[in-house]
Amino acid sequence: MLDIKFIRENPTLVRDAARKKHLVFDVDKLVELDKIRREAMTEVEAMRAQLNATSAEIAKIEDEESKKKSIEEVGSLKSDLKNREEKLVKLNEEFEVLMYAVPNIPDPSVPDGKTDADNVEVRKVGDIPAITNPKDHITLLKDLDLADFERGTKVAGFRGYFLKNEAVILSMALWQFAMSELRAKGFTALTTPSLATDANFLGTGYFPQGKEDVFHTQDDLSLVGTSEVSTMGMLRDEILKEEEFPKKYAAFSACYRREIGTHGKDTKGLYRVHEFWKVEQVVLCRADHVESVRLHEEITANAEELLQKLGLHYRVVLNCGGDLGQGQVKKYDIETWVPSQQKYGETHSASYFHDFQTRRLGIRYKDSEGKMRFAHSLNNTAIASPRILINILEQYQTQDGYIKVPEVLQKYTGFNTIPSKTS
């Protein structure tokens, strides 16, 4: 959500933002509605003022007879007011719908483009591992008895899976590794609720537009697709202390995604699943663009450092306008090398929002001049598993059929290799 005053003064910026993000949004309609709404508001408020003044007078009247008379006189004013209030409520509802659909303004450095195919590569890090005839992760998982997809779908339906044996331990090692690294950088470790109320989804920008993408329960709670929802929600309606900034959280939770728009895509294996686990970096800072940018680079670097320590080859891409979410100002995706496909697959996503989320969530602080301000927010993946297992298994496979465990994980796994089970 943006400040209506900003929208009023900069309709062109909003219009351009929608165009760049390839979103349909009618700014002129919003500005016009805002005008009508304010006129109605002024009217209603004037009537309320009159009513309030009259009530105050009535309180002072001693004589019962004239008191009664004054009370009767208020009647018509009240019914008139009620009518106008009802109209105003409707206008406000319409206004709110549009306000929740306003796109945030992308940074000028965001390239034009429609889909992820138009994203711009920023850098490649590490070397493409030299593996002849690499097996894909599904084959590896089956050969080494690390997953069961058949019974996964039996139990959980399409995209269901069981991880088994070393794959389980490897996943847990990854979470521990990510947590330890981030804690060493001053992040606060959290486990967060996977079930959350609508307000949290609305506040982070996933609702109302993305309502179809999440699982709902019969108790008005929905399953989060990322712990960003619950972590940001944790601070909803709070007034924070400026000196606490930047607040950095390493938030771990199960994540659930319906993947309704992707039915035909990535139907095999661990790349696109309904249920996974993720350590997420969530950061709040003071309302300062430069600080947001600095931290955005920092959380991107944090994720890269994890990948480097894991010895994985990856690249960073700058997402184009069409590949940005409604609230995102700028986003880097980190794509990690998948040898069997000879291409990169998305494993991380780092974005910043300015005050788009915090304005919806009501996360504020008092600045040094005593002015109330909305904080800025950012987030990035640290490690999402099982997806990252694809890259590890494939990049660490050997010609002999076993898989080496990345050195930094060995102290968590307690083993150095995942042996081949096939003879």
Place this chain on the structure above:
RNA sequence: GGAGGCGUGGCUGAGUGGUUGAAAGCAGCACACUGCUAAUGUGUUAAGGGCCAAAAGCCCUUCGGAGGUUCGAAUCCUCCCGCCUCCGCCA
């Protein structure tokens, strides 16, 4: 599952139908004073919004949330949410 209690400003906490947007304390800010670095005194400090070019000013809304009663509600009624206590149940 049963019974009861509670939810007030950054924090603690008073307030049960009419200048109460809300006492008091703490914290914050400003000024004054003190030769000692923190105390004392005085004043001041809620948020969101509308009118306005802006300031000043005026006005509206907000005492967990949503409705209702009333000329008038933090205060009465209904529902919902959250917290606490006791009993039961389960581990």
